[in-house]
Amino acid sequence: MAKAPLRVAVTGAAGQIGYSLLFRIANGDMLGKDQPVILQLLEIPDEKAQKALSGVMMEIDDCAFPLLAGMTAHSDPMTAFKDIDYAVLVGARPRGPGMERKDLLSANAQIFTAQGKALNAVAKRTVKTLVVGNPANTNAYIAMKSAPDLPAKNFTAMLRLDHNRALSQLAAKTGKAVADIEKLIVWGNHSPTMYPDYRFAMIGGQSVKQMINDEEWNKNTFLPTVGKRGAAIIDARGLSSAASAANAAIDHIHDWHCGTNGKWVTMGIPSDGSYDIPKDVMYGFPVTCENGEYKIVQGLEVDAFSRERMNFTLNELTEEQEGVKHLL
Numbered sequence: 543m544a545k546a547p548l549r550v551a552v553t554g555a556a557g558q559i560g561y562s563l564l565f566r567i568a569n570g571d572m573l574g575k576d577q578p579v580i581l582q583l584l585e586i587p588d589e590k591a592q593k594a595l596s597g598v599m600m601e602i603d604d605c606a607f608p609l610l611a612g613m614t615a616h617s618d619p620m621t622a623f624k625d626i627d628y629a630v631l632v633g634a635r636p637r638g639p640g641m642e643r644k645d646l647l648s649a650n651a652q653i654f655t656a657q658g659k660a661l662n663a664v665a666k667r668t669v670k671t672l673v674v675g676n677p678a679n680t681n682a683y684i685a686m687k688s689a690p691d692l693p694a695k696n697f698t699a700m701l702r703l704d705h706n707r708a709l710s711q712l713a714a715k716t717g718k719a720v721a722d723i724e725k726l727i728v729w730g731n732h733s734p735t736m737y738p739d740y741r742f743a744m745i746g747g748q749s750v751k752q753m754i755n756d757e758e759w760n761k762n763t764f765l766p767t768v769g770k771r772g773a774a775i776i777d778a779r780g781l782s783s784a785a786s787a788a789n790a791a792i793d794h795i796h797d798w799h800c801g802t803n804g805k806w807v808t809m810g811i812p813s814d815g816s817y818d819i820p821k822d823v824m825y826g827f828p829v830t831c832e833n834g835e836y837k838i839v840q841g842l843e844v845d846a847f848s849r850e851r852m853n854f855t856l857n858e859l860t861e862e863q864e865g866v867k868h869l870l
């Protein structure tokens with residue numbers, strides 16, 4: 543018997559990431575090739591944005607996706623989020639050259655209080671939310687705190703782009719296939735303070751750390767390359783990353799929904815206190831997913847260098863949280 547459709551809301555649907563994301567959701571890349579979807583698309587109540595959205599929807603229609611069971615346009619989160627199973631919160635201002643993502647906090651924070659409240663009011667009680675709009679971790683924290691009737695664990699932030707960037711750097715360094723790299727982690731904030739950590743990574747049963755055996759490369763090349771990749775893309779393209787961000791959003795929700803078969807992936811999630819990260823801080827952790835639930839990989843050793851890096855990115859998140867206290 544055919545599955546019942548799942549309702550997916552996407553905000554910022556007429557933006558650059560939206561343009562790469564919506565077609566793939568409708569094609570079944572996110573929730574599975576046998577899972578019909580209904581798209582509930584939100585844009586700002588502005589004539590130009592709504593008109594652009596109607597154009598994107600015409601193109602989606604023109605793809606005649608067999609899994610697309612319905613699609614609606616909205617300018618109010620209270621209608622866009624009605625009865626949804628998944629929310630992909632992309633809509634927010636992107637940064638330009640010379641900015642850090644946290645510089646967007648004052649511009650974007652209010653969006654996530656309003657959207658958190660709307661999710662709280664009208665979404666399914668089981669709704670799962672991914673925040674992409676920057677600064678993603680703190681925006682996810684704001685949305686979570688603005689939705690007290692929903693399970694906090696169902697609010698997540700996107701660290702998957704950082705995870706994928708780190709995978710690709712490691713594949714290039716070792717000359718091995720991306721698909722063969724396992725047990726990589728990106729701890730912390732989606733910002734240059736993040737800590738991509740390959741101490742436990744393996745390729746075909748061999749330790750990646752031993753294969754590379756170059757701490758200087760780790761500290762002075764790998765960490766800054768992954769941490770500053772977003773800025774490098776802005777510098778090269780004049781616009782922030784879009785297709786790779788959409789791809790990471792697809793990977794994040796795909797793995798949460800369909801499971802990872804024991805494979806580790808990185809998700810920004812509210813801490814449960816693991817690894818001495820204070821409860822509720824929206825922090826990148828290694829997780830495995832099964833039956834629609836993620837579980838933090840436990841018992842990993844934290845050496846002195848790692849603790850310092852994990853605290854550095856934690857301190858930034860704590861400061862960001864302090865900065866939005868008045869909104870919550």
Ligand SMILES: NC(=O)C1=CN([C@@H]2O[C@H](COP(=O)(O)OP(=O)(O)OC[C@H]3O[C@@H](n4cnc5c(N)ncnc54)[C@H](O)[C@@H]3O)[C@@H](O)[C@H]2O)C=CC1
Pocket residue numbers: 553554555556557558559560584585586591632633634635636637653673674675676677678700701703704732782783784787
């Ligand atoms: N977490 C991550 O790894 C990444 C996050 N981003 C972030 O994603 C966000 C979106 O990026 P782009 O699509 O490139 O930007 P964009 O400017 O092309 O599109 C954003 C869209 O959101 C809409 N929007 C703004 N406020 C809204 C609201 N309250 N409700 C609904 N829609 C709203 C705008 O009208 C616009 O169409 C930015 O904040 C960017 O920094 C981008 C790349 C990676």
Ligand SMILES: O=C([O-])CC(=O)C(=O)O
Pocket residue numbers: 636637643676703771772773775776782783787
């Ligand atoms: O760097 C930006 O502003 C966009 C983004 O989050 C990324 O590409 O990682």
